[in-house]
Amino acid sequence: MGNLDQLKAVTFDVFGTVVDWRSSIAREINLLADEKEVSIDGAEFASAWRSLYQPSMSKVRSGEIPFQPLDALHRNNLDTVLEQYDIGQLSESEKGHLNRVWHRLDPWPDVIEGLVRLKERYIIGTLSNGNISLIVNMAKHSGLPWDVVLGAEVAGHYKPCPEAYLGSAKKLDLAPHQCMLVAAHNTDLQAASSCGFRTAFVARPTEYGPDQTTDLCADHEFDVVVSDFVDLAEQLQA
């Protein structure tokens, strides 16, 4: 473990790291499919929707389209997925509600206990590509005790652009080395590390389902490697 004496803020990637998006979305899709009397594999639908996430942000990162909140990208991507999976007739209001399933994702079981402990000693915040309303509604949904919402919408740039990390640290008036990113994804942590952030890898080996092959372990030397958020609190002496 590197020198973490000056650590003030522990910031978190959210999708996959804090919340189990795949199971949460699968459950809602399965319920909707039952209601509409169609046969759809909810988990497959979730993965198909998520697979459009990086390509849609790439267009923003490259400047092809202007910055827009993730809800808007999710909504466009939902239309694409709905062309692949016939879930019956959905009204605009039903589609809007379905799109906000990303506001209703459940945390992994260790999350609340770990965050409550970390909050005692550090500023805890989100450093996610999710927009502010999404993160706030998700926090209300399951009691995530964030001190502050940072990340893409606050910085005006999507991760892994350096501006997303550096802009978030700046809003806290902290130097990058006073901030840590916690994530289940090696590329996110490498980008944060390049900006001077401290880093913590947490394994979420079923984020993409039972056959996950990526991000099963830390590929690089991060400051800490933890099994879950309670372990993180332990290692950060919170």
Added chain:
Amino acid sequence: MGNLDQLKAVTFDVFGTVVDWRSSIAREINLLADEKEVSIDGAEFASAWRSLYQPSMSKVRSGEIPFQPLDALHRNNLDTVLEQYDIGQLSESEKGHLNRVWHRLDPWPDVIEGLVRLKERYIIGTLSNGNISLIVNMAKHSGLPWDVVLGAEVAGHYKPCPEAYLGSAKKLDLAPHQCMLVAAHNTDLQAASSCGFRTAFVARPTEYGPDQTTDLCADHEFDVVVSDFVDLAEQLQA
């Protein structure tokens, strides 16, 4: 009381409404004066510093100077006040620490109980001219349980510009009428009301000291008028 059925977010002015800036700053100045062996009235110093607050924001609102976080305005204003009150030799680091006294202000005694209750039913957030780091550090200082930090730095405009209120509602993806501003200041509430916000006046009759003559009561028809934050929770059925 107006129709508040659709109320989702209760947002708060901070200086004077949530925290007692005058007593908190007076206490630190008095301690500093003792340490430096000079004689200064801490409460007077606090009032002098605060009196430069609106003029410094006016320069931003008029476009004379670009938007900058309140910490920067406070720091410039501190230099001006220090010319009026000889507090002895202060190092840059001491001035920086003193400037961050705004991050260490104490809440009025009813605040925590009221906010904890309101948080159960509503999104609770700050809609202050204070910058993000100031609001986050202040929350950590005394356990203010905000769900989200909104206001000037997030919206890029100082209150009472309409953009400060409308930009904050937009970040929550809410319509103005789904948001309420709680403040101890009539002008702030009138500006919020003009933007379509619901409004709650709370009296803080000693914010400016024992001889306060302004904002002793609501000058306009606001949606609710409360005696403190516990009364607010009561009236909003939280």
